[in-house]
Amino acid sequence: MIRLEGVSVRFGSEVVLDELNLTLEPQSATAIIGVSGCGKTTLLKVMAGLLRPDQGRVSLEAGSSLILQSLGLFPWKTVRDNVTVALEPLGVIGVEAERRTNEVLAELGLTEVAGKFPGQLSGGQAQRTAIARALVRRSQLLLMDEPSASLDALTREDFQDLVLQLHRTHPSTLVVVTHGIEEAVVLGQTILVMTKAAQPRRLVNPLFGLPDLRSDPRFGPFCQLVRQALLPVAASVVPE
Ligand SMILES: Nc1ncnc2c1ncn2[C@@H]1O[C@H](COP(=O)(O)OP(=O)(O)OP(=O)(O)O)[C@@H](O)[C@H]1O
Ligand SMILES: [Mg+2]
Structure with missing residues (x-):
């Protein structure tokens, strides 16, 4: 389990996380998606205890592992x-x-x-x-930052299936940051749509864990819904 209460992170005058409140249940699977620079990696670092927020509280289960996009292998x-x-x-x-x-x-x-x-x-x-x-x-908490970004499409699907299988056999709280809408729908029981310095939007994924999810007729429409949620707020506001 992980709980963030009123967490703020600023870099100079740039507010990246603004009084964020978030609770992830034990053994849940969460996908975080949002445009580049909105604060996804910053949020993961706060969750991993690598970055101390300027304000707010972070309660963690003991033991987290963060997999960086660069993988960090020696x-x-x-x-x-x-x-x-x-x-x-x-x-x-x-x-x-x-x-x-x-x-x-x-x-x-x-x-x-x-x-x-x-x-x-x-x-x-x-x-x-x-x-x-x-x-x-x-670890009780497994954090991954764009883990499949450098993989080709088929390897990426294998990777996603592997992550799901591991989540079943070794239950831990899983958080995956991704740029891929389909990946978010495959890996996230809950999908958090992040916008810089705003409370993330939480979408519950009714398709999570279904066998053969990618060929389910509901897969495309749900991906479309996530895509809509990602559109900048300004685009959905009728111009004056
Ligand atoms: N150590 C730092 N010092 C100053 N600014 C930083 C630092 N780390 C991040 N930032 C800024 O905070 C903002 C959020 O960065 P972050 O890396 O969290 O974005 P992101 O959502 O992970 O983006 P991407 O999808 O491109 O990886 C960016 O504007 C970035 O320039
Ligand atoms: Mg990042």
């Missing part, structure tokens, strides 16, 4: 070591660290590339390594 470490190293701050070392690493590598189909370095991986493999590193920590 280029000089193998896939295996990139995963194991995430356990060190938790005090998990030795045989137990090895066991947990192997388990997660197998689950994400990375066993065969465990000895490779990040520069030798495909985009999808690198993405899965970043997820493995978050998953191995067993």
